[in-house]
Amino acid sequence: QGLFPKIEFSPRSSSLHGSMGAQIGADEDAKRYRDGYPGQREKEDPKERANQKFYANEIKCEPDGDYIEEILTKWHGDYDLLEQHHGYVQWLFPIREQGMNPVSQPLTAYEVDEMIKDPAVLDRLRRSYRLMLDFYGMDLVNEDTGEVRPKKKGWQARYHNLSVSGHNFLRITRIIKCLGELGLAHYQAPWCEHFVRETFQGGSLAQCADSLVHYWIPVVKDDAAREKLVAEVAKHTSADGGEDKGG
Incomplete structure (x- = not known):
C-alpha cells in the first residue's frame, strides 16, 4: 500500500471539485437524481431509443465503439483501452443527463420502463459493472447482496491508476447513478461501503475521499443505507472536521 499517499481529509475540503458553490450544486444534483428528475420533460420519440438498442446489441456505441457484447468480452482486462477510450462509459451506463459524449443519448423514462423488464438488459448491466470493477481493481463477490472486495491479484496497480x-x-458517479436507474439500485450502497473501507480505514484510496463524500454517497437511493454511510464517514472525519460532520 506504499503506492498510496496518506492525506488528511476534512468534510469542508473540496479540493477535487472546487468551491462551496460547486458543492451546493452537487447537493442539488444528487437530490434531483434521487427524486427522479421532477419536472423533466421528455417527448417520446422512436428515434431516441439509442440506449435500448445498444443494450439489445443492435447498434454500436459511438464514436469509435462496438456492440455491447463485443465490449463485454473483448475489452475486459484491456486496461489501456478502457482508460483512454472516452466514449463507451456513457453507453454502458446511461443516465438521464447529457454526458461529455455528444453522440450518446441521455436515458429516457420510457426507455427505463422497458429496459428494466428485460432480463438481458439486467444481465448486461451487471456484466458492464463487473467490467469496470475489474478495471478499478475490484470484484463483485456476491451478485445478490452486491458486496465488493479488492481483486485477489493486481488490485494495487489498479487502485493506483484510479487514484x-x-x-x-x-x-x-455515472455508474452509481445508472445502477439506480436500471434495476441494480441495491448495488449502490455496497460499492460505497467498499470505498469507505478502502478510503478511510485502509487508506488505499484516500484520494477518493472528496468524491465519495460529496458525489457518490449522496446519490444512493436507499435513504437508510445512505444515512448509514454518512454516519460511518462521520466516524472517520469528525476529528478533522470538528463539529462539521459533512452533512
Whole structure:
C-alpha cells in the first residue's frame, strides 16, 4: 500500500471539485437524481431509443465503439483501452443527463420502463459493472447482496491508476447513478461501503475521499443505507472536521 499517499481529509475540503458553490450544486444534483428528475420533460420519440438498442446489441456505441457484447468480452482486462477510450462509459451506463459524449443519448423514462423488464438488459448491466470493477481493481463477490472486495491479484496497480486519474471519479458517479436507474439500485450502497473501507480505514484510496463524500454517497437511493454511510464517514472525519460532520 506504499503506492498510496496518506492525506488528511476534512468534510469542508473540496479540493477535487472546487468551491462551496460547486458543492451546493452537487447537493442539488444528487437530490434531483434521487427524486427522479421532477419536472423533466421528455417527448417520446422512436428515434431516441439509442440506449435500448445498444443494450439489445443492435447498434454500436459511438464514436469509435462496438456492440455491447463485443465490449463485454473483448475489452475486459484491456486496461489501456478502457482508460483512454472516452466514449463507451456513457453507453454502458446511461443516465438521464447529457454526458461529455455528444453522440450518446441521455436515458429516457420510457426507455427505463422497458429496459428494466428485460432480463438481458439486467444481465448486461451487471456484466458492464463487473467490467469496470475489474478495471478499478475490484470484484463483485456476491451478485445478490452486491458486496465488493479488492481483486485477489493486481488490485494495487489498479487502485493506483484510479487514484491518479480523476476523470474516473466522474465515471464512477455515472455508474452509481445508472445502477439506480436500471434495476441494480441495491448495488449502490455496497460499492460505497467498499470505498469507505478502502478510503478511510485502509487508506488505499484516500484520494477518493472528496468524491465519495460529496458525489457518490449522496446519490444512493436507499435513504437508510445512505444515512448509514454518512454516519460511518462521520466516524472517520469528525476529528478533522470538528463539529462539521459533512452533512
